Amino acid sequence: MSSNTLYDKVWDLHWISKSSGGPSQLFVGLHLIHEVTSPQAFAAIEEKKLKVKFPHLTVATVDHIVPTTNQQRPFPDPLAEEMLSTLERNCSIHKIKLHGIGSDHQGVVHVMAPELGLTQPGMTVACGDSHTSTHGAFGAIAFGIGTSQVRDVLASQSLAMKKLKVRRIWIEGALRQGVYAKDLILHIIRTLGVKGGVGFAYEFAGPAIEKLSMEERMTICNMAIEGGARCGYINPDENTYKYLKGRKYAPQGKAWDLAIRWWKSLCSDYNAIFDDEIKLNASAIEPTVTWGITPGQGISIKENIPNPELLPKNDQQIAKDACSYMDLAPGSPIEGTKVDVCFIGSCTNGRLSDLQEAAKIVEGHKVATGIKAFVVPGSQHVARQAELKGLHKIFLKAGFEWREPGCSMCLAMNPDKLDGRQISASSSNRNFKGRQGSAKGRTLLMSPAMVAAAAINGKVTDVRKLFKNSKFS
């Protein structure tokens, strides 16, 4: 059993009680809600004549169903409009802060909360969205919950939960140029499998992790769930404090010093005990692309699509399904695979640095003929910052569309969808069958820079070949 890890410390602090043999009751320090998984929870609260216990500990935004071409109300889709107005009504009745349409911070919930400084080390964060693991980047214990649990958190600011085991994933070395946090997490999931993390919290640590910016760390923790781990976290350090300082909801003045002292005490101790430990080396990782229908089906840009017969027995069936669904031939290189749509955005890779890295690749190039390419900033705040830096002009000049913030084609609950058998190069997090809005649509997951490279060449491309004076070209 783990001890003295950040996970153990945060768990102990938020632990309320334990029923015999059952799960523990855990206090939730920050509850985030959005329009898709909250309406039924509010309905249940009202039905049971309960109240929202601590409205100030819940924060809302609207992201999943928002159109990204025009956010004018009412939305053309009456169902989307109904979901949004339901959220607005619920927030107003229960006095919950909503960063809604027209607010400076409307955006993907996992982009909005960190940029406002709402997410802080040592918190427990829950949200009705599996990518809540994102907030672990700050040394918070953050996990996705279902709608019944959203109801429970609204009613009691707590939920029933079992303690997870802790696996430390120690990453040696450093990512090389042209290799990003996205490649690292795709590599980790490929190595440990899509259910390798079931029952675990992942602690990401080691020299390669320490070098990552907060935005890169969010990309890593965001996809912990794709590896089966309900939460992933990184011990807070100077990068964390620097990111938080001065943000709207971060501690100020004297409180800041107190906070830092406490945050430092939360880190996993040098003699912490983990239930499992794994070591990987970042220096060996290449740009990584998924070829199949699970996020674990990733290969380096230099590899060929695997022959299912040659894979470990347990992986064969899903690999066969993937080959037939994706219509990609085993043995052929992933590099050069033609794409139709290029999507930069999502809670995984829709932050400023993601757009900056993609813009570096795009600058001076044009999107290949016939390719639909678009950028969806993660939040209004990201969009304004990017515009201040002129990034939108670089994208627009190259032939990308520059959209309004939302989840967009990551899960296609808004009008942004693949059509028919279209294949996308996508900076999002899931390549499941039908994920991007067409029942037969296909998704290749990769870093935003790799999506930019794919847009320029119209096919999957090693982004390093587009670097100026590239030694790879």
Place this chain on the structure above:
Amino acid sequence: MNQDFPAGEIKTISGRSFAIKGDDIDTDRIIPARFLKCVSFSALGEQVFADDRTELKGLHPFDLKENKGAKILVVNDNFGCGSSREHAPQALMRWGIRLIIGESFAEIFFGNCLALGIPCLTSSKLEIKRLQNLVKKNPKLIWVFNLQELSIINNREVFKLQIEKGDKEMLLSGKWDATKQLLQEEERIKETMQRLPYLNNFK
């Protein structure tokens, strides 16, 4: 569609059963994202596995006449992986599923099912295969699941199943309906809140 949802103590479930084969069946397949645009779960039952069903043109297990009214689903490995949306278990429940037996379940999916009073039990790969073959061969068989004894039987076969002790207790005692349980700890919720530095010392 069975709209008589689980309530209170869950001890036995009996009914017909059918199989959905395949590992890593994700929540987007169970209920494609475009059906999530709703403020109520009520219509989801009809949309369960919508895309897979369209593709199989009436031959999908959820469309076969002999499976209508069945309550028990037998699945393979890592069932329900993907999103935390409760829409997936809600869709299964509203179609009529009351018990799922499989090799393994994704964690959030398992918890969401538990919160609805739908037990998810596991067994070995070999046993699941045997069970899937049996229910396929004879979809009319009535199975009786007994949570206390961790078994599912018909008049000839017995299959032993597994679930963690704590989860079993929650289902047996009716405590899976969490809200009431959680609110009983009113005082301790407040105490916990008062000891959290970020809600007090440096707020």
